[in-house]
Each structure stands twice: as structure tokens, then as C-alpha cells.
Amino acid sequence: MIVIDEYLAVRVVGGAWPEGLPDDEDLALPASRHWRLLQRVHAPGDGQLSQILAQISDAGRDGIRHPHPEVLGVLDPRPLLDDAAALAARYGGGLLIAETLAAGLVHGRALWFGTPANVGRHLTRAAEDLGIGVQVIA
Amino acid sequence: MEAMSIGEELLDQRRRRRRAGDPRLSDADREILRRITSGDLAPAFQAALDADVAADPVLGGHDHDD
Numbered sequence: 001m002i003v004i005d006e007y008l009a010v011r012v013v014g015g016a017w018p019e020g021l022p023d024d025e026d027l028a029l030p031a032s033r034h035w036r037l038l039q040r041v042h043a044p045g046d047g048q049l050s051q052i053l054a055q056i057s058d059a060g061r062d063g064i065r066h067p068h069p070e071v072l073g074v075l076d077p078r079p080l081l082d083d084a085a086a087l088a089a090r091y092g093g094g095l096l097i098a099e100t101l102a103a104g105l106v107h108g109r110a111l112w113f114g115t116p117a118n119v120g121r122h123l124t125r126a127a128e129d130l131g132i133g134v135q136v137i138a
Numbered sequence: 139m140e141a142m143s144i145g146e147e148l149l150d151q152r153r154r155r156r157r158a159g160d161p162r163l164s165d166a167d168r169e170i171l172r173r174i175t176s177g178d179l180a181p182a183f184q185a186a187l188d189a190d191v192a193a194d195p196v197l198g199g200h201d202h203d204d
């Protein structure tokens with residue numbers, strides 16, 4: 001199982017396989033990161049971005065809302081929640097970072113991101129301390 | 139050429155389906171997803187995601203800096 005962020009998830013769902021991402025294991029998105037995408041789908045907001053997102057077909061929106069199981073999984077947050085709370089207490093940050101760290105710890109001690117913007121100070125410090133490898137494919 | 143075992147063949151088929159993306163999406167859908175992740179709309183998409191985290195103390199944490 002390879003834990004990825006929402007950027008890589010959207011690219012994978014759209015068939016634009018990120019160069020360098022291993023393709024021999026199932027991919028999984030932490031639930032809080034899926035929530036982040038769902039907020040954009042259901043409340044796209046104003047401006048050009050919302051207008052573009054509104055052009056996605058119902059089937060396309062379903063690809064984000066209910067990812068195809070052979071393409072992308074969403075991690076069950078329940079087995080990760082206690083670990084996430086412990087990590088948030090230790091390193092700071094909210095559920096987004098803590099759940100991602102817990103997922104990376106459990107699933108191969110690795111996390112894959114599609115943008116450096118998703119790798120902040122809390123996550124970097126905690127990942128180093130926990131021995132979790134952080135890969136960024138921009 | 140050595141033939142693949144049935145297990146290798148099934149895994150290879152699975153790998154190719156994974157790399158192809160969600161079969162329900164149209165080419166137009168795929169182009170929109172490309173634009174928001176690696177095209178002209180990527181900065182706006184990132185800003186929208188960041189705004190959601192900043193507005194939600196549970197998701198982002200009270201001392202969120204990411």
C-alpha cells in the first residue's frame with residue numbers, strides 16, 4: 001500500500017500517472033485528504049476554479065467522490081485515529097497532518113506527495129523523527 | 139520469450155488498469171484534473187485547499203503552519 005496526497009490522487013484518477021510513483025502496489029489516500037478534495041467538489045466556491053470544476057461531468061465527479069477501487073483507495077480512519085491523536089500531541093498540527101503521518105507509519109513508513117506545498121514544518125520534523133520517508137513528485 | 143505465469147499476468151493487468159486512471163472519466167474531465175494539479179489552475183487549486191485547512195482548526199490544528 002502506498003500512501004499518497006490529494007495531488008497525486010487527482011493525477012492518478014485522471015490517468016496522468018506521476019513519473020516516479022511505483023505502480024506495483026495499491027494506492028491509498030488518507031480520509032482527511034479525501035475530505036479536502038470533497039470540499040472542493042461540493043463547495044467549489046467562486047472564481048475561475050469553481051467555474052472549471054463545475055464543468056466536470058457527473059461521472060468525473062464520481063471519480064473523486066467514490067474512487068474506482070482498482071485505481072485509488074481511501075483509508076479507513078478508525079484504526080489510525082488513536083495513533084494520529086498521539087502524533088498530534090507530540091508534534092503539533094491538526095488531523096490532516098497527524099492522520100497522514102499515522103498512515104505513513106503503518107503503511108511502509110513512506111509518504112508520497114504531489115506538491116512541496118503539502119509538506120510543511122510539522123510533517124517534515126515528525127517524519128524525520130518517525131523514520132518515515134517523504135517523497136515529493138512535483 | 140518466456141511466458142508470464144497467470145499470477146504475473148493478472149498483476150500486470152491490474153498495474154495497467156491502475157495507471158490508466160478511472161475509466162468513467164471523459165477526456166474533458168481528465169483535462170480539467172490535469173489543469174488543477176499541474177496546469178494553469180494549480181495555484182488556485184492549492185490556495186483553495188489551503189484555505190479549507192486554515193478555516194478548520196480540527197483539520198489544520200491551532201498552530202498550523204503548513
